[in-house]
Amino acid sequence: xxxxxxxxxxxxxxxxxxxxxxxxxxxxxxxxxxxxxxxxxxxxxxxxxxxxxxxxxxxxxxxxxxxxxxxxxxxxxxxxxxxxxxxxxxxxxxxxxxxxxxxxxxxxxxxxxxxxxxxxxxx
Numbered sequence: 705x706x707x708x709x710x711x712x713x714x715x716x717x718x719x720x721x722x723x724x725x726x727x728x729x730x731x732x733x734x735x736x737x738x739x740x741x742x743x744x745x746x747x748x749x750x751x752x753x754x755x756x757x758x759x760x761x762x763x764x765x766x767x768x769x770x771x772x773x774x775x776x777x778x779x780x781x782x783x784x785x786x787x788x789x790x791x792x793x794x795x796x797x798x799x800x801x802x803x804x805x806x807x808x809x810x811x812x813x814x815x816x817x818x819x820x821x822x823x824x825x826x827x
Contacts, residue, residue, distance in 0.1 A: 706730040706801050706816040713797060713821030716789055720825070724784040726799030726818060734777035737802050740784045741811055742795035742823075749798070751809040753784065762807060767793075789825045796820040 712724040726738070739754040753763045753773040761773050772785040782799060800814035808814065 706733070706736065708799050708801060708816055708818035710797065710799050710818040710821040713823045715824045715826065718790055718825055718827050720789050721785070721787045722789065722823060724786065724797055724799075724821060724823075726782040726784075728780045728782070728801065733780040733801075735803065736816075737804060737806075737808060738773075738775060738782045739800045739808065739814065740773060740782075741798045741800055742793075743798070743820075744795040747795075749811040750795075751811070752797070754808065755782065756805075762809075764809075786823070789823075791825045791827045794823060794825050796822050 707729045709727045716722055735757050737756055740752040741749045742752050743749040751764050752767055753771060755761050755773045755775050770788045775782045798820045799818045801816040802814045
């Protein structure tokens, strides 16, 4: 069982940066695949980025080159550094975890979720 808590969201202007954190409790954090998703009002939950236990990463095209996902297994924490933010990045951002391997870009494949943190980017 894993409990996830996101933090770091807020209101920023276009072009600004934010860093989100996802603190995990429970055993074997380092063995979980971790990911960030986001959901804008009226839209489905959208894949943003994922990081495997070995710290390999994969990004959605919409954030590639602007966002960086990372993890600190000693602190049971995952991060999302978001640079050059755009108004279309406005959403509730969720962290997710799963024991599976492979590339998981569909929200329904993840067993564990945080409560979400709001990111609002003004133009």
